[in-house]
Amino acid sequence: MGLTHLEVTNFRSLKQANVHPSRGLNVVAGANASGKTSLLEAIHTLGMGRSFRSGGARQMVRYGTDSLIVHGRCCTESGADVALGVERTQSRRRIKVNGKPCDGARALAELLPLQAIVPDTRYLFMHNARSRRAIMDWGLFHVEPQFYPLWLRYQRALEQRNAALGDGVRALAAWDHELASLGEQVHALRQRYIDSWQPWVVAQAAALLAGDGLELGLRPGWVSDQPLAQALANDRQRDRAQGYTHAGAHRADLEIRLNGLPLKEGASQGQQRLAIIALRLAQVELVRQQCGRRCLLLLDDVSGELDHEHRARLMAAAAALDVQAFVTVTAPAELNTDVWQDRKMFHVEHGEVREG
16 A cells, blocks of 8 residues: 555645655655655655645645645555545645545545654643644554544534533533543543553654653543533533633543653653654554554654654654655665665655656
């Protein structure tokens, strides 16, 4: 499985790019502001329907044009060739699979599972519980088929309960029951995923952090020694006063400890960065082992984020996972690519992409 063809039109600084990537390593080299990250961003848009950067379509669409287009072809595990497409204007997004419109990005994510590790990843992960939940729920989306529809039901129940906070106690009690039941189920799936994820995290941490141990934990989003139904009842007065639900699976948090200490407190920025990469690579391996699905890995600005030794460790670890990888660097010599049997080099200059 992997991306076999990519065509990009009017995406940030990229006027037109036509790329036939390697099934293994793809090194994207070029000076700063040449368009390297834009190429990775276009791939991310093709697989997720959105950018990994902040800002909307106005920033993504090339200056002086009205829309951007990203087309690609991928090969599934069964050998089928599938066409994917995303078009963005200032006000609208269109997604197509094999030429047929799709309502959302779920179909893209199922066909082109990808992980992006970019310079903002460490900061967002360390300072934003939503980002930590998103990393966990990405894995659940791929390995637990019942998770996504269950999460959608939970979100709808949460919206209904929030809307009912201004109504009578009887209406609120009905939604308390629904939300509590769904929230407990979401938590159970998350805990099961954490337990499956942990051994692979340990293995990746050993490869990247030279033996430092990573441990995962899960905060459910309410006081853990009581059922969610009880937490909702206890918070009812506060929820009604402030107009939103405080306790629930939407407030869950992923806990990470390095050598027994919280990652935020007991690790350097370099260790934090490597720990987060280890979590991502462990998920890639878990998806491959449990689902037989080969993931795509996007690594932006590796030379700026990691020293030579840790870049070499990362390249070896990624190669061992049998992923398709796109890695940006300012100079090709900064990467040890010998561990990859299948590889290609692309150069980006002034928004133009060429192979070789």
